[in-house]
Amino acid sequence: MENSPAIQISDLSKCYQIYGKPHHRLLQAIFRNRRYYKEFWATRDISFTVEKGTTVGIVGQNGSGKSTLLQMIAGTLTPTSGQIITNGRVAALLELGAGFNPEFTGRENIFMNAAIVGISRAEIEELYDTIVSFAEIQDFIDKPVKTYSSGMYVRLAFAIAIHVSPDILIVDEALAVGDVRFQSKCFQKFKELQKEGVTILFVTHSTEMVVKHCQKAIFINDGAMVDQGDPKRIVHKYLDFIFSKNPEQQAKQHGTNGDSSTESDMDGGSVLVDRCTLRNSYNPGEYRWGDGRARIVDYRITCNNDAYPIVIPQFATVQIEMDVDFYEDVEDLIYGLTIKTVDGTTVYGSNTRDKEIAVSNAQAGTSAIARFSFTANIIGGDYFISLGVACKDEIKGNIPVDRRYDFIHIKVEDAQDSFGVAALDMDIDISQRDAPENRPDKGSPS
Missing domain, CATH: 2.70.50.60 (abc- transporter (atp binding component) like domain)
Structure with a gap:
């Protein structure tokens, strides 16, 4: 299993039954040989493989089936047909509030989510302070999460997902809710997880993020896979599709x-x-x-x-x-x-x-x-x-x-005196000072 892919998806499909009127559900249960619903295929016959340690970006317009796909891989949604094989512990950050019991406190949701992914109580107790500190919700950790703001929801969910030692991390655009400072902290953690060899699968509308952070990209439209492969090529194909005419x-x-x-x-x-x-x-x-x-x-x-x-x-x-x-x-x-x-x-x-x-x-x-x-x-x-x-x-x-x-x-041209992206033409000036004991203002501040 050491060389097995992190994720294997084969002919994955999800169909929803759409009823025109509430009583049609009852009629369907009674008269099973008749159909009182219309079929809506959120995804259909999607197949792909993700190697271990790969970061994959999924692009597509709203309603294309991206979130449905991630929910099935995360195990929170049952597919209609097809096969999902994941090798390793899966942590998921899906739509706002997914996986949380709104009546439970933040503390209780931490232990509940950890138990779901197979973390023992002793292990999560060791990680508890780190999770709360990362989420920055110390003053609200013992309050029901239904009282949390959307930003607090996201911070807690992300903190849990990245600290349960996942082999596979799934993120569905939830980070867009967080503030800029927290997003920066999350991306820094993303880089750490990538270096550790964690497989990351995320949905985004930011094509720049896909090109910059991913080794592979997948383009989905109307529940079907359009293409997969090199991120820049897939992004170009997606943009071409959005703007219709070449x-x-x-x-x-x-x-x-x-x-x-x-x-x-x-x-x-x-x-x-x-x-x-x-x-x-x-x-x-x-x-x-x-x-x-x-x-x-x-x-x-x-x-x-x-x-x-x-x-x-x-x-x-x-x-x-x-x-x-x-x-x-x-x-x-x-x-x-x-x-x-x-x-x-x-x-x-x-x-x-x-x-x-x-x-x-x-x-x-x-x-x-x-x-x-x-x-x-x-x-x-x-x-x-x-x-x-x-x-x-x-x-x-x-x-x-x-x-x-x-x-x-x-x-x-490379000036070789600075690094980064912007050249600010900075000047640096250093002034030597007397030792503290010789300064006129020595002593404790008044």
Whole structure:
């Protein structure tokens, strides 16, 4: 069993019987040969394997079956069909309050949850003070949890889950309820658990978290698995699904070849479709999505009068221009730029909407140039720049028209005098002082 996967899921399905009227349940119990309900399949025929020590992120829209899947793996929901094999102790942090008896105190819920996962009373007594301290609810531990706020619920549930020595930790977005400081503490604990070889399975709407923290990702929609594998590839596929149309497909509808970097005929004229791929800083691993009403067809980078620099000096001013061609009329335009580290951490991002810059509407057949300028106040290393064009919709929010994600690769010189992400150009000054016994103000403070 040492080399067995942590989790094995085979053809897992969950079906709910939906009754139109309350008395239909009684009729169904009496007349079993007739059907008085409609079937709703929350999940259907899902299969995957998770190796030990792997962190897996599950993405999908609301109602896609993610939470149902986690509940079945955690053992709090019985599947209709299929098989679940877990190797090791499972701890789960599911929807708010799951696994808690609201009438019990926090203390009683700690011992109850520990008993459920097989922790002896003697063991949990040793861990009790650590759990309460981590949850930061010392003053409320002997009060019924039904009196707790949502934040207190989450803190206690997470503290229990991570301190019962789990082999498998399951988290269903519950951390979104906690405050920022507690979330930071939880992610620090996540890193510790990863180093200890704990298998982590979590649901999130944050694609950045999936790329940064996971070794594997799973995309679920309408209760079925769409794809699984490399986190960045799965995130790109998920984003493409959300925004429906790939601009490469849309471009074909407008008579352009999305893969071309050379000239082609369009309406009898010769136009350059996309020169971006000719630039030495272009990242061929970019991902692109949007509705295709416009396309980013070229870009320029300048720094210290140097075009397309190989290395950008730290603290230098960088200018980036992007050329955009419009194939349809687009109103309420937004132009934006984002800088990220190689592991997907956002360093900086802004756009014309956030900067409250007025942008004219665009008509079909026209083009525009968007210019961005910033100071490279970042630590030396490799970064990816994403450029995008979107439009504002009062109902749907921002609609991507053409976004090129991880589009441009830049390298900032390494000053080798600092670490982290931001370069703050810090000065350090040290002043020597007399020994305490020689100071004029020696002695106890009054």
